[in-house]
Amino acid sequence: MSKLFSKEQKEVFAGPLTLTTPVVAQVLGICAALAVTSQLKPAIVMGLSVTVITAFSNVIISLIRNTIPNRIRIIVQLVVVAALVTIVSEILKAYAYDVSTQLSVYVGLIITNCILMGRLEAFAMMNGPWESFLDGVGNGLGYAWILVVVGFVRELLGSGSLLGFEIVPSDWAFFHNDMMTMPAMHLSSWAASSGRIAPSTR
Amino acid sequence: MKLNTNSNVYTIVYASVTVIVVAFLLAFVSLALHETQQKNIDNDKRSQILAAIGQRGIASDQVEATFDKAVLCQLVLNAKGDSVGNDAFSIENKAITDDNLPLYICQTGTDTLYVIPLTGRGLWGGLWGYISLKSDFQTVAGAHFSHESETAGLGARIVEEDFQNKFVGKKAFADTDFSEVVLSVTKKVENPASDVDAITGATLTSNGVHNMLRDCIARYQQYFKAHTIK
Numbered sequence: 001m002s003k004l005f006s007k008e009q010k011e012v013f014a015g016p017l018t019l020t021t022p023v024v025a026q027v028l029g030i031c032a033a034l035a036v037t038s039q040l041k042p043a044i045v046m047g048l049s050v051t052v053i054t055a056f057s058n059v060i061i062s063l064i065r066n067t068i069p070n071r072i073r074i075i076v077q078l079v080v081v082a083a084l085v086t087i088v089s090e091i092l093k094a095y096a097y098d099v100s101t102q103l104s105v106y107v108g109l110i111i112t113n114c115i116l117m118g119r120l121e122a123f124a125m126m127n128g129p130w131e132s133f134l135d136g137v138g139n140g141l142g143y144a145w146i147l148v149v150v151g152f153v154r155e156l157l158g159s160g161s162l163l164g165f166e167i168v169p170s171d172w173a174f175f176h177n178d179m180m181t182m183p184a185m186h187l188s189s190w191a192a193s194s195g196r197i198a199p200s201t202r
Numbered sequence: 203m204k205l206n207t208n209s210n211v212y213t214i215v216y217a218s219v220t221v222i223v224v225a226f227l228l229a230f231v232s233l234a235l236h237e238t239q240q241k242n243i244d245n246d247k248r249s250q251i252l253a254a255i256g257q258r259g260i261a262s263d264q265v266e267a268t269f270d271k272a273v274l275c276q277l278v279l280n281a282k283g284d285s286v287g288n289d290a291f292s293i294e295n296k297a298i299t300d301d302n303l304p305l306y307i308c309q310t311g312t313d314t315l316y317v318i319p320l321t322g323r324g325l326w327g328g329l330w331g332y333i334s335l336k337s338d339f340q341t342v343a344g345a346h347f348s349h350e351s352e353t354a355g356l357g358a359r360i361v362e363e364d365f366q367n368k369f370v371g372k373k374a375f376a377d378t379d380f381s382e383v384v385l386s387v388t389k390k391v392e393n394p395a396s397d398v399d400a401i402t403g404a405t406l407t408s409n410g411v412h413n414m415l416r417d418c419i420a421r422y423q424q425y426f427k428a429h430t431i432k
Contacts, residue, residue, distance in 0.1 A: 067205075069213040076220055083224045087231050094235040097242035098262070105351075 012123075013134040016142035023146040028114040032106045033147055040163050042102045043151030045092070047144025049107060051137060053084045054116055058136030060084075061124040068125075077120045078111070085110045115139055247291070253346035254332035255308050255315050256370075258363065272308045279303040283424030295321045295330050303421055308334065315343050318422060322414025325406040327351040329360070329414055335374055339426040342385065345369040347411065357407030368398045378430060380423045387412040 005013075022028045029050075036046045060080050061068075068076050089107045092100035100107065110116065119139050124132040155161060160168035206212060245262060248269040252260060260268050278287035281300045290304030298304065298321060306317040315334040322329045327350030334343040347360040359365055369385075373396040376382040384396040387408045391397040400408035 067207065067216070069207050069216050071208070072213055072217055075217070079220055079224055083228060086228055090231050090235050090239070093242065094238035097239075097246065101246075 009131055009134055012131055013138040016135075016139040017145070018142075021142045021146060022115045022139055023143055026115075026118075028118060029143060032109055032113060033143070033150070036103055036106050037147055037151040038154050038158065039102070040148065040151040040155045042099055043147040044144075045096065045099045046103060046106065047140070047147045049088050049092070050110055050113065050115070050143050051140025053081065053088060053110055054119055054140040054143075055133055055136035057081050057084055057116060058119055058124040058132040059129050061120050062127060062129045062132035065125050073125070074117075074121070077117060081116050081120070082111050115143055244291075250346050250348065251306060251308075251317055251332050253366075254317050254334045254344050255310050256334075256344045257310065272310060273306050274309050274314070275307045277305045277307065279305055279422070279425050281421075281424070283422070283426075283428050295319065300421055303425075305422065305425070313337070313343065318418060320347075320414050320418040322410050322417065324349055324352045324360075324410035325357055325404075326353070329407075329410050331414070333369070333415065333419070337431075339380065339422075339430055340373055340375055340378075342369045342372045342374055349407070352407050353404065356401065357404040359401050359404065360407060360411060365401065372396050372398060374419055375426075380426045380430075383416045383419045385415050385419065387415070 016022060020026060023030065023033050032046065037043045057077075057080050061077055064076075085108065088110075089100070092103070092107060119135060123135045127135070152162070155163075156167065160166060207216075245265045249260060249262075249265045252258070252265065252269060252272060255272060257268065257272065276288050276290035277285045278290050278293065280286050280303070290306055293302060293304045298319060304319055308315045308317055314337045316337070316339065317332050317334045320329075320331045320333060329347065329349050329352075331345060331347035333345045335341065336343050345366045347366060349358060349360060352358045352360065372385055374383060374385045376384045384393070386393075386397045387400050388397050389400050389405070389408075391399050400412075
């Protein structure tokens with residue numbers, strides 16, 4: 001076991017879970033992180049999808065890193081990521097249809113998630129497959145747990161439920177405020193129409 | 203052997219091989235999963251039709267059985283309102299034309315409801331849905347709308363139950379001649395019997411829903427005229 005996880009490898013895995021979390025510390029993948037976290041279930045599925053894709057794309061790129069022509073390395077990375085994302089998206093459509101419609105375009109947009117290209121270019125191109133796998137899983141989970149925490153808070157305070165099950169009785173208004181689940185652009189008109197702020201201050 | 207990974211030939215061959223391998227892989231995955239995906243899409247369509255007759259939130263494993271029980275008969279109509287087939291479900295939204303009109307006749311409780319598929323255009327992309335009329339072909343019994351890419355929080359609110367329920371009880375046609383659709387989505391409700399309040403801040407999506415209703419319901423005029431109880 002000691003051979004399996006050297007001290008550096010533990011750091012590779014644990015770093016992005018704590019100190020260098022992609023979302024909070026590196027500020028990567030924010031757009032999708034905000035879009036899919038209005039409920040807990042899509043947040044979990046999105047987190048897992050990203051973890052699977054970072055892990056496998058890291059391994060694949062790491063295995064072929066010495067054969068990739070330098071001039072087209074970004075394109076090759078993109079092809080690998082796009083293929084994996086398409087596979088994950090197809091699997092979700094087949095076995096988790098309702099979640100895949102909730103995530104809609106954001107599954108496809110994992111391709112452009114900076115975490116992936118960042119890890120491939122910065123880590124997998126220079127390290128062996130096992131380290132790259134750990135790095136991918138670490139970064140994916142680092143992304144996933146932030147999503148899950150945000151999704152937990154947003155669904156609990158926004159809909160009074162968790163994973164679709166009602167936690168807070170529906171007459172307790174504070175736990176059913178749309179502020180938490182609503183896209184930001186809609187807030188001003190909502191606030192004005194429901195009398196929270198005067199329409200003139202919109 | 204040391205390959206020159208920077209040579210032109212190597213780069214081109216490498217790119218080609220990569221793309222071909224990935225293409226085969228994706229084609230395989232797509233073929234292998236196609237059947238399961240199609241089942242999900244069909245079930246989604248069934249649950250949308252059920253939502254239009256007021257049966258919402260049915261568990262996904264119950265949808266097919268509930269649908270088979272609720273839908274008494276499916277018709278495909280031509281422009282004259284004559285029935286030319288009975289496999290309405292297999293007609294995709296894209297294939298609906300004036301001469302190829304699906305109609306679902308459903309039973310909920312003691313009511314016979316007529317479900318019409320709707321297709322139209324919103325602000326950013328396609329809109330579609332189903333609307334059910336009572337057996338007088340005048341009164342709306344329920345509606346369900348979906349969209350491809352309307353603005354979240356504004357136009358996308360047409361999928362909300364609150365908006366869709368506003369259509370219940372509205373009057374679809376001006377008279378029993380069925381010559382004019384009066385069901386409207388307007389900013390200013392002048393005739394509460396047939397007008398539905400549009401969504402504030404989503405004028406173009408609301409107009410899209412309005413036009414979709416007008417266009418699609420009007421196509422069934424001949425059938426309604428022939429089958430209405432005078």
